[in-house]
Amino acid sequence: MSIQTLSGLKRGSVAVVGAAESDLGQVAQGSTPLDLMAQASVRALDDCGLTLKDVDGLFVAATQVRMGPMALAEYLRIKPKYFDGTIIGGSSFMTHVAHAQAALQLGLCNVALITYGSTQRSVSRAAASPREFNPFESPYRPILPISAYAMAAARHMHEFGTTRENLAEVAVAARQWALMNPKAWEKEPLSIEQVLNARMVSYPFTVRDCCLVLDGGGAIVMTRADRAKSLKQKPAYVLGVGEALSHANISSMPDFTVTAAVESGAKAYAMAKVKPSEVNMLSLYDAFTITPILFLEDLGFCPKGEGGRFVSGGNIAPGGKLAVNTSGGGLSYCHPGMYGLLVMIEAIRQIRGECGQRQVNHCDIALAQGNGGVLSSECTVLFGSENTLS
């Protein structure tokens, strides 16, 4: 396979210097997605010692704010020199990192702010993310996106012998990590039996195979590497990025067991000059229990078809072979609709070494995998510590 990297982007040329969540969970009535974005933005700027006046690049995607950069620029009364509202679902923010890197390298902006907010728990998912009518899907009444991922899981089970217990392992591992994250929504242990016996939503998924539906948001601040060194926090350098689009509707997915993370991952690895075996932790978009299984395969951590067995026996849980979704993930920590920004924030915190009880030892390289739509858009970002630049 020939890999078309974004050849103008340079390994380590930019870094995430500030990162923060907004309030998460269920926010007060009347709170807006823009309130959450603004809150996360000033927290992320405080985190690195910059202010709103420094921001000249603005990257926003949200389902409840159709024209995100415009709306947030109005709310904050800033006039960014550069802005981007690319929206491709939960991986939008990984794409924003790649685009921000391009803009920063070219000097189109100097301080890039990437932010997201959602009140989907407060206003309901149906109101926060209304589905587009599709005459070739809507009459069959799939519960989207759940049924799309359920059909990917069913095909994986058929081709490779993956079991519902394997899927449940992903949810159980996420819960074990979440119990070490004070910000996680879920506070009680979870067993494989509880996952299997929970309310069936779209076979083979019970409600415990599905991510949380919560309010929340986040923000990250990026600068060029030279400036990053002088700011408050340890920089998380962008070593590699990769973006890939596969399809929009699940009916058009070529092979339900292979995602475009094959392509996005290969691009990111090539740019970063990093091999999967050198990655210390993974933050994989776990909208459903099948997604980390697919990504572990497609990103080179186990052979195609082995993902279900790979995650079993607590292999991705605390104390397991590979640290995956240490925040507790979308399954147990927080999932505010488009979860990609929070996926990256955990990877950035692991690089900084500020994860307390759940900190991965010597975490110099972290992989964040974004996923959007119905396995539609896949974007990979590899973050590295100072040690990876020498």
Place this chain on the structure above:
Amino acid sequence: MPSLMEKSPNGVFQAHLSKGELAYQVCLDDNQPFFYPRLVAPVTGSTHIEWRISKGLGTVYTTTVVHYKGEPPLNVAMIDLDEGFRMMSRVDGIDAMQVKIGMRVKFKVHPATEKQAAYPVFTPLESAS
């Protein structure tokens, strides 16, 4: 360039369906079938497109069972038609959990209602095949 002023790809598809036909398109430049209906062929960008009528025989590629509150379980499946295109549909006439990957199925029209235009569904193909 074909005009959209008198008929649309979706309109042609629905007109065939009203005659009991499952129509699909083939790009005459690369001979590739495609679905859903389009004005321009994917990949080639060609407008040399031919409508053809499927024999209506296919295989279940993958399947799920959707649970809505207060309703019987509902099948949703992806069907690979023998002519080489894939579509979302449902396998009727069988318990939703008994729809299996690899099962052979046959097209029929689910009739229109007041709220919903007619749409294609499938039923299990008896062992005759």
